[in-house]
Amino acid sequence: MKKIVVIVLIVLAIGVILGFSVLNKSNNQDKQIENVVKNETEEVESTITQRNNILIAYYSRTGNTQTIANYINQAIGGDTFEIKTVNTYPEDYEEMKDIAKQEQEENARPELKSKIDNLDKYDTIFVGYPIWYGTMPMGVFTFLEQNDFSGKTVIPFCTHGGSGFGNSEEDIKNTIPKANIIKGLSFRGDDVELDETKTEVAEWIRKLDIKK
Numbered sequence: 001m002k003k004i005v006v007i008v009l010i011v012l013a014i015g016v017i018l019g020f021s022v023l024n025k026s027n028n029q030d031k032q033i034e035n036v037v038k039n040e041t042e043e044v045e046s047t048i049t050q051r052n053n054i055l056i057a058y059y060s061r062t063g064n065t066q067t068i069a070n071y072i073n074q075a076i077g078g079d080t081f082e083i084k085t086v087n088t089y090p091e092d093y094e095e096m097k098d099i100a101k102q103e104q105e106e107n108a109r110p111e112l113k114s115k116i117d118n119l120d121k122y123d124t125i126f127v128g129y130p131i132w133y134g135t136m137p138m139g140v141f142t143f144l145e146q147n148d149f150s151g152k153t154v155i156p157f158c159t160h161g162g163s164g165f166g167n168s169e170e171d172i173k174n175t176i177p178k179a180n181i182i183k184g185l186s187f188r189g190d191d192v193e194l195d196e197t198k199t200e201v202a203e204w205i206r207k208l209d210i211k212k
């Protein structure tokens with residue numbers, strides 16, 4: 001009888017030891033995964049935090065993108081630069097749309113009113129624009145091509161009527177392939193004045209962890 005009790009106790013003890021070792025192993029795996037995720041996040045954040053010279057460049061015809069640019073500016077400071085074309089678009093919406101469409105079809109590079117003369121001093125550059133026919137207005141292409149973005153961190157943002165970024169992020173990558181392009185954020189034009197949108201911008205910026 002005593003023998004049976006001893007055997008049962010030994011079997012139970014082995015069970016408990018095995019149970020603990022399995023638990024411990026899965027805990028360690030969880031910790032390892034946690035560390036990898038943490039390291040990756042820190043890596044992305046550190047690319048930005050080390051760079052504190054920020055430019056917010058934007059094009060805006062009716063003010064929506066400018067509103068987002070201002071929210072970003074309020075959240076992190078930095079300088080703002082409005083991309084403006086020498087030839088402005090007609091007031092008449094239909095005429096305006098025709099010209100914008102034609103410019104896109106011709107892959108035009110509308111001349112800009114002014115040029116950033118010291119892009120060198122900026123490391124992180126937000127580039128904002130409205131979506132026009134699935135991508136950026138052609139003047140934004142001019143802006144990207146006029147400047148040297150090699151090694152710069154570029155963060156796109158846009159406003160739109162429902163299509164999101166469209167092809168614009170891809171177009172930015174192709175236009176300035178030497179830049180380090182971070183995933184950006186898009187906003188519905190109709191929502192820009194909402195408090196939620198301002199909060200969303202502040203939260204987005206906080207996650208990017210860009211220092212003032």
Ligand SMILES: Cc1cc2nc3c(=O)[nH]c(=O)nc-3n(C[C@H](O)[C@H](O)[C@H](O)COP(=O)(O)O)c2cc1C
Pocket residue numbers: 059060061062063064065066096097100101129130131132133134135159160161162163164188189190
């Ligand atoms: C010529 C033109 C083309 C547009 N094309 C699109 C489009 O393809 N997809 C979309 O979602 N919105 C489109 N929109 C809507 C604008 O992207 C949207 O109203 C934007 O918020 C305007 O920004 P802004 O006030 O900064 O100029 C277009 C607007 C215009 C004037």
